[in-house]
Amino acid sequence: MDERPLILIVEDDKGLNHLMQKRLRREGLGTESALYGKDAISKILLHSNMLMLLDYSLPDMNGVQLINELKEKRCEIPFIVITGRGNEEIAVKMMKLGAKEYLIKDPSLLDMIPVIVNKVMKEIEIEKKLAEAEMMIQEKSYLNQLILDRMPCVILLIQPHTREIIAANTAAVNLGAVPGRKCHETWGRKDEPCPWCKAPILWETGKEQHSIFEADGTTWDAYWVPVDDNMYMHYAFDISTCMPGDSSSS
Numbered sequence: 001m002d003e004r005p006l007i008l009i010v011e012d013d014k015g016l017n018h019l020m021q022k023r024l025r026r027e028g029l030g031t032e033s034a035l036y037g038k039d040a041i042s043k044i045l046l047h048s049n050m051l052m053l054l055d056y057s058l059p060d061m062n063g064v065q066l067i068n069e070l071k072e073k074r075c076e077i078p079f080i081v082i083t084g085r086g087n088e089e090i091a092v093k094m095m096k097l098g099a100k101e102y103l104i105k106d107p108s109l110l111d112m113i114p115v116i117v118n119k120v121m122k123e124i125e126i127e128k129k130l131a132e133a134e135m136m137i138q139e140k141s142y143l144n145q146l147i148l149d150r151m152p153c154v155i156l157l158i159q160p161h162t163r164e165i166i167a168a169n170t171a172a173v174n175l176g177a178v179p180g181r182k183c184h185e186t187w188g189r190k191d192e193p194c195p196w197c198k199a200p201i202l203w204e205t206g207k208e209q210h211s212i213f214e215a216d217g218t219t220w221d222a223y224w225v226p227v228d229d230n231m232y233m234h235y236a237f238d239i240s241t242c243m244p245g246d247s248s249s250s
Contacts (some may be wrong), residue, residue, distance in 0.1 A: 005051040005124065009033045010040040010066075011082070012059050018114055020053065027114045037061035037069075045075055051120060052079035053103075053113070056090055063090075067097050069070060078124055080116060082109075100124075143188060145169070155235045157227070158183055160203050163193065164204055183234070198224045212239070 011017040012035045020194055021031040032050070034040035037058045044050060044177060056063040063081055070076050081094040081102045091102035095192045103112055148155050148169035157166040168177040177187040182195070184190045185198050193199075198209035202224045209224040222236035 003049070004029070004073075004121060005049050005078070006030045006045060006047060007030055007250060008040060008050045008052045008077075010037070010052060010058065011036075011055040012036065012096055013055075018111060023110050023113055024117065027118070029117065037066045039067060040066065041073070044070065044077055044092075045073065048075060048077060050077050051117065051124070051230065052077055053082060053117070054079050054094075054099075055082045056087070056094065057084070064097065065093055067094070076122075077122065080120060151235075153235050153237045154187075156187070157231055158199070158234055159230060160199070163199065196222075198222075198236070199232065202226060 002116050007029050009020050009031060011033070013021065013237050014035065017033050017035065019052070024031050032043055032047070034043055035058075039054065040054075041150070044052070049157055050174075054063050054066065058066070058153060067079070076098070078100050081091060081099045082105060083090050083094075083102060087104075091099075091104075092183075093180055094102065098220070100123065101116050103109060103116055124236050145167065148167070150170075154172040154175060154177075155169040156172050157168070159166060160166065163182045164181045164182050165181060165186070167178055168179055172187060175187055176189060177183065184193050196211055196213040196215070201243075202209045206226055208226065211222050213220055213222065217240075218238055219240045220236040221239045222234070225233045225235070227233055
């Protein structure tokens with residue numbers, strides 16, 4: 001299935017509009033045309049997967065007015081603006097409004113149109129893939145957080161050496177852990193690293209560490225596990241009810 005955008009040519013000169021369509025169709029691209037701004041807006045509202053070639057000066061409105069009206073209707077599409085020779089300032093203004101590129105009405109226009117359109121279409125495809133990848137990362141991050149929050153223990157993801165918390169599940173946050181802060185300053189509520197912390201040994205050996213210790217009247221069964229060079233996981237179970245009396249370290 002061809003998911004390439006339809007090229008909407010908004011140009012009130014019927015002859016030039018026809019030639020532009022013909023040139024793009026030769027490249028295998030689908031086209032639609034509009035002679036007026038209001039017609040272009042109506043077509044865009046019906047078919048949002050479009051790339052618009054927009055002549056700045058139309059009989060019923062100019063390019064700025066058309067783009068602003070689309071923004072008001074929350075129906076923005078990528079566009080390339082076309083201006084007359086000597087109107088580079090208008091092109092700059094339209095670029096600030098979001099134009100992907102601009103073309104000048106000169107003898108090279110019909111040859112330049114497919115070049116610029118294909119360039120912009122490639123950029124749109126890259127942007128789409130990046131947006132999809134970003135969404136996947138966000139969904140994965142949400143899923144990971146959901147899994148962490150369902151765990152019955154305290155879980156922290158921490159940067160080595162800096163001890164800065166990258167992520168924390170609900171159980172850890174409820175005990176004072178704050179992402180972006182050092183673990184001993186928030187969860188441990190100390191100015192210096194906690195005396196029972198096995199992270200330095202983890203960094204030195206690269207091997208998982210384990211300790212049972214008591215802090216503020218709670219006995220913890222704690223683990224320090226390497227994830228990668230930039231992160232380790234620290235998780236701990238409250239075993240106070242399982243180990244009455246004094247606790248020992250291992």
